[in-house]
Every structure is written in C-alpha cells, then in structure tokens.
Amino acid sequence: MSVAVSEELFAPITPDVELCYQTFGDPTAEPLLLVMGLGGPMIWWDQALCEQLADRGFYVIRYDNRDTGRSTRLPGRVTRSMLVRAFVGLKVSPPYRMADLAADGFALLDHLGIERAHIVGVSMGGMIVQTMALSHPERVRSLTSIMSTTGRRSVGWQDPKLLPVLIGPQRAGRDAYLAGAARMGRLIGSPGYPEDAEAAALRAGLTFDRGLSGSGVLRQMLAILTQPDRTQALRSLSVPTLVVHGDRDRMVHPSGGRATATAVPGAELLLVKGMGHDLPPALFDTFVGAIRANADRAA
Secondary structure, X not given: OOOOEOOOEEEEEEOOEEEEEEEEOOOOOEEEEEEOOOOOOHHHOOHHHHHHHHHOOEEEEEEOOXXXXXXXXXXXXXXXXHXXXXXXXXXXXXXXXXXXXXXXXXXXXXXXXXXXXXXXXXXXXXXXXXXXXXXXXXXXXXXXXXXXXXXXXXXXXOOHHHHHHHXXXXXXXXXXXXXXXXXXXXXXXXXXXXXXXXXXXXXXXHHHHHOOOHHHHHHHHHHHHOOOOOHHHHOOOOOOEEEEEEOOOOOOOHHHHHXXXXXXOOOEEEEEOOOOOOOOHHHHHHHHHHHHHHHHHOO
16 A cells, blocks of 8 residues: 655744754555654654554654754753763753743644644653643543653663763764764664665765754753653643654663653553664564554554
C-alpha cells in the first residue's frame, strides 16, 4: 500500500517560533503526533516507521522541535556550569521550559486544524507528551511514552559516564559530527539490536545537512534538567497510556519507564529486552503494534 508523504512544511507557532513538519497518510485518519528527543530532528522517526504507522490507520505528523533541524533557533545562552548546577539540583533559570515545548506540540496541531490526537514521544519527547497530556488531557486520545521518565530525580537517571560526552566540546565539521554520532550510538544503542553502520552514518549525514544547533541542544538539556516531578500529577490521567522502555537503556534508566507506568492509572508497560536508547528497525513491528493497540483502547 502506497502512503502519501508531504513535503517538509513550516508552521508559525508563536511570533518567535516556526516549526518544520511533515505528514504521512490520509488526513482523515486518526491523527498521531510524533515528538522526538534531545537534539533529535524529525528524521530520527524513521520514514519506514512513519509509513508503517500510516498503514495502520494513522495520519502521522513528525516535526523538528524548536532549536532542532529546520525549526527556529532561539536565543538564550546556556553554559556548561549552568547545566552542572541544574544536574545537581541547584536552581537555574532556563531560556524555556518543558511546558513551552508541550505548547509547541499543541500549536502545531492547531495549525493543522486537529482538536484531538494520539501523541507519542521518545526520551525528551516522552517528557513533552506527558506534559501535553497533563496540561490538556481533553485533547489527547492516547499517550505513548518511550524510553522516558517522570521528572523525579530518583528514577530514570542517566549513566554518569555519558554526561562528559554530552556536554564536552565538539569538533566542527561534518566528518567530526559523523564520528561523534557513531560513538554515541555505540554508547547508548541497543545491544540486542545493533544498528547497521551504513544506515547510522546516512542518518547522521542527513541530520548534519538539515542543520545543527549546539547551543540549542544545551537549551533543551536545561529544560530537561529543570523539569518538574510529574509523578503525582500523572496519577490524575485517564487517557489510555503505553510506556515502552529498553532494559539496556543507559541514557534513561528503565526505572524511569517503570515509574511512569506505575504513576498513570491503567498504563501498560512494555519492557523490551536488549533495547537501549534508540529505535531499532527490527522492533518497528513491535512499536507499531503496541501503539495501535493502545490507540484502540481510546475507542
């Protein structure tokens, strides 16, 4: 079955923010908003995965978060000392917060004339869709939070060995970026589903070519580090919720997924053996089936 794929389009979100987005499938199908994580452009939602979701009855929308890809780069300087202060729990004022990123998602839906949607987020994207569901539950058909956490510091922690890699100085240039992306993939990828090196390099090259913002990654990182603990608020949700997490995740410990599933009444937890902090193609059928089943609970 052929899936209709739009060009990359742009939506005015606020006077200061414009988001780049793309759609897959029939606009009359069930809307499904895909929200990517830290520094990840929308192409990290693999096109094959988007098309599989469209084949299962969804109108799929993927987009670049602010400060990512072809979306607006915002001002606001974030230093590494600010990140360290936030990491240890000291008060820091970020240029924007998780609530702003959640508002971007709803604004994109408004631009498309969509009142209610299924929402799926990965990592930081999981934090964003949780925040969306809490702020406007009436607009959420179902919620899927993948390899994410509640914001509580005692769960979903990051392997401390990763922080120097994340905030350390990066060499300039395309080759340096590709080498860094390959290194990060080896650190956080799925041991049970190792990624094809050629496919990973192709994605990294496309990511670089669509535009990078090192300062934007730091702003997003500070939004993560200053997010509130949503645990108690999540107990109020009544939308069908699926939580997916890999048991080998070094970026967000599996305790974050377990805590999310425990907090949301009736949530289903899918703990995937051998999965790290990525979306391996070998698991696309698993992801699509679980997202479809969760969406069907909304009916």
